[in-house]
Amino acid sequence: MTSAPPPPPTDLDADVLIVGAGPAGLGLANLLGRQRVRALVLEQLPELIDFPRGVGLDDESLRSLQAMGLVEQVLPHTTPQHVMRLVNGKGRVIAEIKPGTREFGWSRRNAFVQPLVDKVLAQGLDRFDQVELRFEQTVETITDHGDHVEVGVSTPQGPRTLRAHYLVGADGGKSRTRKHIGVSFEGQSPSTRWLVIDVNDDPLGTPNVFLGADPRRPYVSLGLPHAIRRFEFMLFEHEADTVVDDPTFVQGLLKDHVPHPERLNFIRQRVYTHHSRIAGSFRKGRIFLAGDAAHLMPVWQGQGYNSGIRDSTNLAWKLAAVLRGECADTLLDTYDLERREHAKAMIDISVAFGRVIKPTNRVVAGLRDGVAAVLNAAPPVKRHFAEMRYKPMPRYHHGAVVDATTGQAGRSAAELTGRSHPVASANTKVSPVGVQFIQPRVDTASESNVLLDDLIGPTWAVLCWGANPAQMFSADDLLTLKALGATLISLRPVTQLDNDPPADGTVVAADRTGELKRWFDDRPTPVVFLRPDRFVAAAGLTQDAPALLAALLTAISFPAA
Structure with a gap:
């Protein structure tokens, strides 16, 4: 008879060791702190880097900073609506990028001063008794014991050994963590x-x-x-x-x-x-890579910093769910499934943008300017660039998602293919699953003009337009949603805010801007399951809700699935 494996040790120094106090590491530590996870950040340098590096912060990152509870402290170090103009050798504008959208609650393009924002992230850790940042800590060895990770660390006080359930290497492009675990770093470093x-x-x-x-x-x-x-x-x-x-x-x-x-x-x-590289895997056993340790990209789209924040936002809730025992360790495999594809897409678009800027051959540059003039003459093309529609938004085709047409767990097609009348008559056949949900401002019975994420909190949510989501589920389903900490929200027009107030804990939110109604008008998915990172995990009709929940539990490796 085969004996059961021994349980992991209980005398660990942290739940998660984070190597590197850059944006990815500090962002992850803050998100884990909000989830009450014990985290220890180890930084090799004696202090944070104090000179500007990254200069562009997008709306997705500001939304993550909002989830960290730090966005108000960061905003004074930003310039919203940061317009970008691509000009030729004569100073004429080839393309102008000035998106005005705020679909995720924040300006899409923002300039920022990285050292000051990183300082806010570091100071944010002081809020958490269970999170610590240590400087002058050089990780020399990493050993994955299968049930925990052990690292040997050089410190000013001498060598130390630290142990944790998991380790995240967020230690930059020259990542010692990546080299320790033998993961490739594929791509190129051009001579320019x-x-x-x-x-x-x-x-x-x-x-x-x-x-x-x-x-x-x-x-x-x-x-x-x-x-x-x-x-x-x-x-x-x-x-x-x-x-x-x-x-x-x-x-x-x-x-x-x-x-x-x-x-x-x-x-x-x-x-x-400028480097263009991506790690062969973002996970090996109990060790993960994030930020520049996982991917490097040229600066032209300002996405290096933002991609690291996306990594942290994706990984934090999954680590917390596994450490709390809500989900099995296999949920963590979805981190690589979901993040690698988009990181690679951002590298590709950054490289392509650089090719437009860098030509030094006057003939090639002249041809480029001529093509740009023709394209700018077409208003749809001009809007395509001005509104940054060319930027690949994250869409998760595999991972912690459920297909909106078939209900299959672990995958999501980009298009709705059902033949029902709601689908056939919808304004869009694009599936909302695997992409971020919008973040408008809403009213409640006690508050007004609240950003939707602030109403939900750092957890799961089930949103339903016009009805009470609690009435769609069985008693056992509701207990499962409670175990996940899910917030149930009934979304309504402002005229119906006070109608039939639920007595079961469901939150009523009024659509003060009309953005939510427009979103649901266009999509045959009045029930939406939102992950803690605000990506849509599942969506469908009201009668589909119990089946979608069952499939979702399988997709996230919930023990009861």
Whole structure:
């Protein structure tokens, strides 16, 4: 008879060890703290990096910061509606990107100052007794024992051994965690180099981004909060990295951009290369990769920082659910299933955008400008770029999802293919499953103008338009939803806010902006199951709700499934 495996040790230093105090690591630690998970962040450096790196924060990341309870502290370090203009060598606009949408509750494009936002994330950990950040901690060894992870750490006080249920390597592009576990890092690091120059007391004052597709020397000029400006210039092969320390060379680059380059208040000057790489796997046993340790991408779409935050948002609720015993460990396999595909898509779009900017051949640049002029003459194409419709939004085809047509657990087709009248007459056949739900403002009986995520809290939710979702489920189903901590919400027009107030704990939310009604008008899915990361896990008709719940429990490896 085979004996059962021994239980994991109970004298662990943390539930989750996080290697690296960058945005992915700090974001994950805050989200785990909100879920009451014990987390320990280990950072090799003596303090947070204090110079600007990432400069673009999107609406998805602001929504994650909202989930961390830190968005109000971050907003003062951002510039909302950050317009990007792609200009040619003559300064003419080739394309303008200025999305006005706020479908997820926040401005789609925002400039930000990374060191100040990272500081907010680090200080946010002080709210949690069970979360700790330690500096000058170098992870030397990692051992996955099957039931826990053990790491050997060098510290100023000498070597230490730490143990946890899981480990997340968020330790950057040169990740020692990734190397420890032997995961490949596929892709390329092109030879093109860029000189980045950050200055205080912005000498121009223009608030937006200019990407200079100038064949003489491609450049970037970017206004940031707190009167910081960033310039970036492509270096040619014959120009050594040491030009960064040559004032004459640097001032020569800046003379066409700044009236008096010799008067600038420099923060830093550095040469860097754009990388396009992705790890062969984001999980190996009890060890995970997140942020730059899992993927590197060129800066053109400002998605490196945001992709790391997406990783943390996806992984945090799954780790918490498994550690609480709500779901089996197999749920954690969906992290790689869901995140790798979108990370790869963001790398590809960033590389493609760079190819538009970087040509130094005047003939190629002229052809590009001609094509851009033709495309800009077509309003639909112009809107496509202006509203960032080209940006691949995350859509999970496999993972913690249920197909809206077949009810199959673990997968979701992008299109609804059912033949029922609700589907046949719908304005859209695009499935809402596997994508983020909108975040409008709503009213309740006691509050007004509340963002939907704040009403739900950091947990699951079942939304139903016009009815009480609690009445769709059996008593056993309701106990299961309670075990998941799910919030039940009846969405209604504002005219019906006070109708039939439920006595079963269901929350009534009034659609003060009309956005929710428009969303449900277009889709034959009046019942929506929302994951803690605000992605739609399942959706369908009212009578489908019990079957969708059963399939969802299978998809998330709920023990009762």
